[in-house]
Amino acid sequence: MAFAPGLLAGRRVLVTGGGTGLGRSMGRRFLALGASLAICGRRGDVLDEAAASFRAEFPDRPVTTHVCDIRDAAAVEAMLDAIWRDAPADVLVNNAAANFLAQTHRLSPRAVDAVLGTTLHGAAYCTIGCGRRWIEAGRPGVVLSILTLSALQGGAFTVPSAMAKAGLLAMTQSLAVEWGPHGIRLVAIAPGTFPTESAVARLRPGGTDAEGVPLGRNGRHEELADLAAFLVSDHAGYITGECVVADGGRRFLGGARAGAQAMLRWSDEEWAAQRARTPAR
Numbered sequence: 714m715a716f717a718p719g720l721l722a723g724r725r726v727l728v729t730g731g732g733t734g735l736g737r738s739m740g741r742r743f744l745a746l747g748a749s750l751a752i753c754g755r756r757g758d759v760l761d762e763a764a765a766s767f768r769a770e771f772p773d774r775p776v777t778t779h780v781c782d783i784r785d786a787a788a789v790e791a792m793l794d795a796i797w798r799d800a801p802a803d804v805l806v807n808n809a810a811a812n813f814l815a816q817t818h819r820l821s822p823r824a825v826d827a828v829l830g831t832t833l834h835g836a837a838y839c840t841i842g843c844g845r846r847w848i849e850a851g852r853p854g855v856v857l858s859i860l861t862l863s864a865l866q867g868g869a870f871t872v873p874s875a876m877a878k879a880g881l882l883a884m885t886q887s888l889a890v891e892w893g894p895h896g897i898r899l900v901a902i903a904p905g906t907f908p909t910e911s912a913v914a915r916l917r918p919g920g921t922d923a924e925g926v927p928l929g930r931n932g933r934h935e936e937l938a939d940l941a942a943f944l945v946s947d948h949a950g951y952i953t954g955e956c957v958v959a960d961g962g963r964r965f966l967g968g969a970r971a972g973a974q975a976m977l978r979w980s981d982e983e984w985a986a987q988r989a990r991t992p993a994r
């Protein structure tokens with residue numbers, strides 16, 4: 714571990730989508746550094762399994778789970794009320810997101826809404842809900858949003874996700890100013906490829922080679938978790954409104970999403986096959 718074990722002692726962290734993938738890896742690192750953790754998602758069984766594994770590894774650290782579809786603003790408010798009833802959260806990590814590969818001209822309105830509703834609106838509801846509570850109580854806070862490279866350079870075949878993540882970057886930069894005087898920091902990470910079960914199935918049908926990555930490999934979960942821990946800690950106390958890119962240098966090699974060049978030539982049958990193998994949830 715790269716940090717002093719008590720780096721996040723006494724901090725209460727809410728990680729949206731913290732039951733799987735990168736959210737779970739970040740939550741685990743926050744617990745190891747002394748934080749207590751709240752995780753949310755739509756599937757109670759997934760959250761319960763993650764919480765059981767956290768409790769087995771960190772028996773003295775409090776972990777709560779909250780079944781919540783963050784597209785539902787009232788459900789987000791109810792979740793925040795439940796968390797605050799125990800004690801206020803200090804850190805929000807906007808990690809939950811929705812994404813899949815699709816030709817943009819074929820997207821239905823509901824498909825657009827499914828992605829924007831989670832990635833942009835859901836993160837906005839969580840951020841505003843936490844910010845309002847912090848400001849009303851005169852408490853400081855930190856919001857870390859997990860973006861993608863497409864927030865910075867666009868994302869062919871994942872256009873609603875690129876739009877949503879670019880919106881989160883604008884939120885980060887705007888609220889850094891508006892909420893700075895309240896002692897609230899907003900920071901972001903734009904990860905390159907950090908393989909997770911969900912992202913590979915949805916976005917990398919050909920697998921996750923490190924083509925186009927100058928460092929020659931994909932990211933490791935512990936590297937993202939370390940960066941997240943630093944950014945939400947007091948060591949980053951003078952950093953706000955910034956987005957840190959962690960992509961092994963891919964962006965500077967002109968790297969659009971790996972595979973996008975081949976996707977330009979995919980047939981309707983190949984798009985249908987990709988749709989068929991994309992998990993429903």
Ligand SMILES: CCCCCCC/C=C/C(=O)SCCNC(=O)CCNC(=O)[C@H](O)C(C)(C)COP(=O)(O)OP(=O)(O)OC[C@H]1O[C@@H](n2cnc3c(N)ncnc32)[C@H](O)[C@@H]1OP(=O)(O)O
Binds near residue numbers: 810814820828921992
């Ligand atoms: C290792 C790879 C590295 C690359 C990294 C790139 C950056 C990574 C970014 C990420 O965000 S990774 C995280 C991805 N995780 C998720 O997406 C998890 C959550 N996703 C979901 O739950 C679903 O995928 C969902 C479809 C977004 C939402 O599910 P929900 O049950 O609410 O919706 P549905 O009723 O199933 O569908 C709504 C609407 O969307 C249409 N649709 C669904 N899937 C597709 C698809 N693959 N292609 C086109 N359209 C799709 C569906 O048909 C519905 O529309 P209508 O038919 O009713 O019009």
Ligand SMILES: NC(=O)C1=CN([C@@H]2O[C@H](COP(=O)(O)OP(=O)(O)OC[C@H]3O[C@@H](n4cnc5c(N)ncnc54)[C@H](OP(=O)(O)O)[C@@H]3O)[C@@H](O)[C@H]2O)C=CC1
Binds near residue numbers: 810812831859904908
């Ligand atoms: N893996 C990678 O290489 C990269 C990932 N990212 C970003 O990292 C983050 C995590 O991605 P990753 O771990 O790969 O993917 P996952 O699909 O594993 O994580 C998404 C999480 O969000 C939850 N979620 C989805 N929709 C909702 C919703 N409407 N309400 C509440 N929770 C929801 C899911 O749980 P449930 O389905 O139970 O609701 C799941 O736990 C995302 O923001 C993604 O864009 C960015 C760049 C690269």
